Amino acid sequence: MLRIISADKFIASRFILEYSKPEFASLLGVSVAKITNIENGKSAIPPVYDYAINYLLKEHPFTESAVSILSTHETLNFARRVNVNSKVKRLSCKRCDSRHLHVMAGENGLYFVECMNCKHTMYSSGTAVKRYQFWSHHGVHLDNHLFDS
Structure with missing residues (x-):
């Protein structure tokens, strides 16, 4: 299991999973402010979010490479450069919502x-x-x- 215990890993995993802040907040059952606080390093990441992210990563079409990149230190540079408020559009089938x-x-x-x-x-x-x-x-x-x- 991948450990999502830092803000940069949290940001990178949200982007890999292709969720906007409101979508991710809704999925985790929290407010957008909670997601923002985690991403700004103002709140700790509850273990249940770690488990939820790992579960979602298992369903990702590129699971192995997603987990591999989240295991590196490259996420720190990514989190510094990316605009966390940008709209992330998720590609899936319009008919069955599959990502394969x-x-x-x-x-x-x-x-x-x-x-x-x-x-x-x-x-x-x-x-x-x-x-x-x-x-x-x-x-x-x-x-x-x-x-x-």
Whole structure:
């Protein structure tokens, strides 16, 4: 089990899981202010959040690389550079909400996305699909440009 005991690991895991502050707060059953306090290092991270994050990471489509990158010290540099208030868009199937997708780059910045679960096909040009494709080809790299809106 990965230990999420520092603000930088908490921030990095929220971004890897692709949750905005309000979404993450709702998921954990706390206020957005609580998430902000944790990310600013003003509050300790309760062990139950550590367990919840680890559970969510197990469901991540790139589990091994996500856990690997969260085990490094790279999260500290990432947390310093990233805008924690930026909107994080999560890529998932519009029909079944699965995150097991196959992404292929098309023409003119348009990406073809196929759900490996229900075989639904979609097209997208947003940052979420670019990030998903980058992660699927290179593993999870905590680089702040991947989260720019």
